[in-house]
Amino acid sequence: MSASPDRPLVPEWLAVPRDVNALAAEVWPDAAHRDDRGEVVVGGVSASALRAQFGTPLYVLDEDGVRARAREVKAAFDAATARHGIHARVYYASKAFLSTEVVRWVTGEGLAVDVATGGELAVALAAGADPARLGLHGNNKSVAELERAIEIGVGSIVVDSLIEVERLAVISDRAGRRGESAQNVLIRVNTGVHAETHDFLATAHEDQKFGFSLAAAPAVAARIRELPSLRLVGLHCHIGSQIFGTAGFAESASRLADLYAELLAGGDLPVLNLGGGFGIAYTSVDEPTPIAQLAEGIVDAVARECEVRGVPLPNLAFEPGRAIVGRAGITLYEVGTVKPVVVSDELTRLYVSVDGGMSDNARPALYGAQYSARLAARVSDAAPALARVVGRHCESGDIVVDAEYLPGDVAPGDLLAVPATGAYCFSLASNYNYVPRPPVVAVSGGAARVIVRGETIEDLLARDLGVTGDVSASPLAASDRTPAPKESA
Incomplete structure (x- = not known):
């Protein structure tokens, strides 16, 4: 990945967007758009409704x-x-x-x-x-x-x-x-x-x-x-x-x-x-x-x-x-922390940490794969800021989106959507750092349903034959991140 001479460490292909809220049609599912409130909607279901019902990280398939x-x-x-x-x-x-x-x-x-x-x-x-x-x-x-x-x-x-x-x-x-x-x-x-x-x-x-x-x-x-x-x-x-x-x-x-x-x-x-x-x-x-x-x-x-x-x-x-x-899938994440990092005299990069990472999308770490990202639950008129979306794992290579322009006011609690994740993300998912794999939700006609149940920490502990006692009593056992899934949205 080469960089532009006048923008050190910024990939040549990455341009500052005219509209940091726009969804590139060739990347997002056909059924994706922003509604009147600025929310990303896929298959008739809004991103915030999906988060409220199924939690994050979340694979969404059109x-x-x-x-x-x-x-x-x-x-x-x-x-x-x-x-x-x-x-x-x-x-x-x-x-x-x-x-x-x-x-x-x-x-x-x-x-x-x-x-x-x-x-x-x-x-x-x-x-x-x-x-x-x-x-x-x-x-x-x-x-x-x-x-x-x-x-x-x-x-x-x-x-x-x-x-x-x-x-x-x-x-x-x-x-x-x-x-x-x-x-x-x-x-x-x-x-x-x-x-x-x-x-x-x-x-x-x-x-x-x-x-x-x-x-x-x-x-x-x-x-x-x-x-x-x-x-x-x-x-x-x-x-x-x-x-x-x-x-x-x-x-x-x-x-x-x-x-x-x-x-x-x-x-x-x-x-x-x-x-x-x-x-x-x-x-x-x-x-x-x-x-x-x-x-x-x-x-x-x-x-x-x-x-x-x-x-x-x-x-x-x-x-x-x-x-x-591939293009029919998006992954939803919640932003946990945002940290500006000065990487040179000419460049500051926002490190945007989300609640998933290489355990739900290994392709950037494996292949240096490039992805896009957008705020999913709101639009912003803040100036674009160069960002790197990173995961929660104990690896410096735990990168979800290597380089992207996001609104400069991206903040903890924001909902972030990464498009084109329908292929090889779920398939390559792991439990690295003992993180449960996310659920997969299908959307169509304004309704959402779970087609692959997400894992819980209790699921992971159930395979460990050295565990004693009732692990379900732990407050993290059911899940460390998601509400109980419902059948439709």
Whole structure:
């Protein structure tokens, strides 16, 4: 993150806003706005009403926004593939945000679901997802997870190592899955395309844990085709996350097409799964590629590569997660302290401490991710002040929003909202410093309901087998921060 020469320690991209109360449309949920009193309202429910009913920190998810985005993404890929006479399957990448309600929302809008562990598989099944429309990933699936996948008839399994191929073949054979009932598998391939993203988010380069190299994949395909309990149905690749533009996808498609054409000589290969990783806006300067443009560009690139090689265009699959749920979420915090810190002769920064932090949003600490913030329960005409929103944890890297302009009169008790937290915040949440994880509330049509219960200190102590006595008698046991949740607002 570079700084502006005339504003030391201020990121180049961060401009002083004309209106420090404005909500950037590309960052906030479609259902978010300020009402006549200046309050942020999402799904017809005000931020202060949400705090009064559910406490803070609080994950808030716009149900209508998730559903609308699922429909939009599916329609975009359906249209892009239909132009070439093929079909698309869109999987929701459940690692972005997973609960039974969200699974019901996305499957209700026609999406399949991608899971990577036995736990994620259990949630999808508990939500009533059709096992045939589930895809199972993972570089180290356990025997129990593979057995469960075979037992329930999971639609496809993406294999990640030769050991797993052999292991899965034995399990599938033991279950009587041979011939027409053989288990469908795809081979995870590293195309060598490096996404323009954080190193930990780029997943197609060779020196990492996922998949097979392009050179190794043909031998893997030959082995799978020798096994009567497995059916090779396709190739899978994923070049990374939070990607803007189509160039990386096009280059990856070109390399994958060479392998696809080679493998066709040994039998049908009806599916190419190009993964996901489509970016969203976290700040007002982010410019994610519109999903229709992404879909058209990626599908056209694959079609072009297949035409050049004289091979049939297969059906395509995609796995968006963040693109479905990211912008639909906000997190509400209460400000605890505000401290001006002189960092240079030219710069004073307000450190705004909130009642959450890296336990409910680990992405800034993990990836240096940038976020935005706004006062949520009022507007202010105070001059903008450079602020850093920080958490309550015993880490100097416990940063929620690294750099933002907030009203200079931000004060203890203010309600702060951080948008674009629908993806990977809840999923990566922890109990660091023994902080209970927040609840998740869905809003729609002026009503709010808890879809994932928040934890209490009593919940955390219940797992400690050395605890003696009645922990519920402690005034902090029920919760150190939230009132008892009600069903609607």
